[in-house]
Amino acid sequence: MTAPQEARRTPAGRPPRGDRERARLLADAARAIDAPGLVIALSHRGRRTYQLDGGVQPDGAPRYELGSASKPFTGLLLAALVAAGRVRYEDSAAELLAPGHPVHPSVHAITLRHLITHTSGLPALPRDFYPQAVPRWTTAPYSRYPAGRVVRAFLRARPRHRPGTRWHYSNFAVSVLGHTLAAATGTPWETLLQQEVLDPLGLHGTRLRPSSPAGDAVGHRRDGRPLPALDTGGFSAAGAVRATPPDLLTFLEAHLPAAVAPTRPLTAAFSDVRHPLLRRGLRHAHTHTLTWFRHPSARGPVCFHAGATLGQQMFLGFRPDTSTAVAAMCTRRVHRTDPFIATIHELLMEKL
Secondary structure (H helix, E strand, O other): OOOOEOOOOOOOOOOOHHHHHHHHHHHHHHHHHOOOOOEEEEEEOOEEEEEEHHHOOHHHOOEEEOHHHHHHHHHHHHHHHHHOOOOOOOOEHHHHHOOOOOOOHHHHOOEHHHHHOOOOOOOOOOOOHHHHHHHHOOOOOOOOOOHHHHHHHHHOOOOOOOOOOOOOOOHHHHHHHHHHHHHHHOOOHHHHHHHHHHHHHOOOOOEOOOOOOOOEOOOEOOOOOEOOOOOOOOOHHHHOOEEOHHHHHHHHHOOOOOOOOOOHHHHHHHHHHHOOOEEEOHHHOEEEOOOOEEEOOOOOOEEEEEEEOOOOEEEEEEEHHHOEEEEEEEOEOOOOOOOHHHHHHHHHHOOO
8 A cells, every 4th residue: 555645745755734634534434445546545634645555646546336325426417407497306307207107196295305315115126127127136137137128117107105105215216217318318327417417517527328448446355355346237326426535635626615516506415415305214313415414423423425335435525614525445345344434434523
């Protein structure tokens, strides 16, 4: 593991004290995690510090698979389209996808807000997903379940709960949201995200499909064997984003209150996605925004989202009150007992 890289140095060549302290925190976190291909990227009040594996420079780092940490990108897109007046949070997804198509009343009641906040009543994945996925479970479970099949599964669904009454995490729901936004605007989800989010924010190292092997990080099984790039099939809106560490910091920094958004819709969108929206769990202790999990801390709320693919792990988070953002990733999916998530979450909670 190489030494962390700081944003600037003093005339004598020695990093300022604050940079040294942040570098120490990142190095301590890296030692606690001990995962292959580990990258930790920290921004505090606009100053960036990186902990990079193998001597890679930040600008030369590959793109990593975000998995479920792609959902904040889709949620931000929704919020931007709402701010632009192109859709409404209360719109029926079924009416936008297939106007007049007969669906179960509970399906008709599912709104765009329900889909992004995991309150639609839909299961984690469609019922017929698993039989076709099992033969490719460890390599490409999503690859043969295309967009049209996701939409058809939604239109014939029977939600488990009345929309808006219970929280249940659902890749299915967020994927349906992506297809719904495409139908409502007459523009493919990938193009929408590029035009409304990626390009305005200058995220030029972010992709929605695998690119060259040299440009993408390679995930690994727990035994160290490499895995193919993730093919999300029809579930792109829930997990297809691939991004470099600097791009991820740029994305997170744009959520901080002091940031100036490049477009009017994004200004409103960032305000929407920071706002606490719902509570769940025992005594409603868990708070969520439109797109982020939100935990309290002594120095203000912490917003975060984790993600995992077959061979990579991701954590994104920011603290508005301290203008701090953290992106961490490694090239092996970690076990639930692994310290990756807990360590990075604690790093975000640190007094910097």
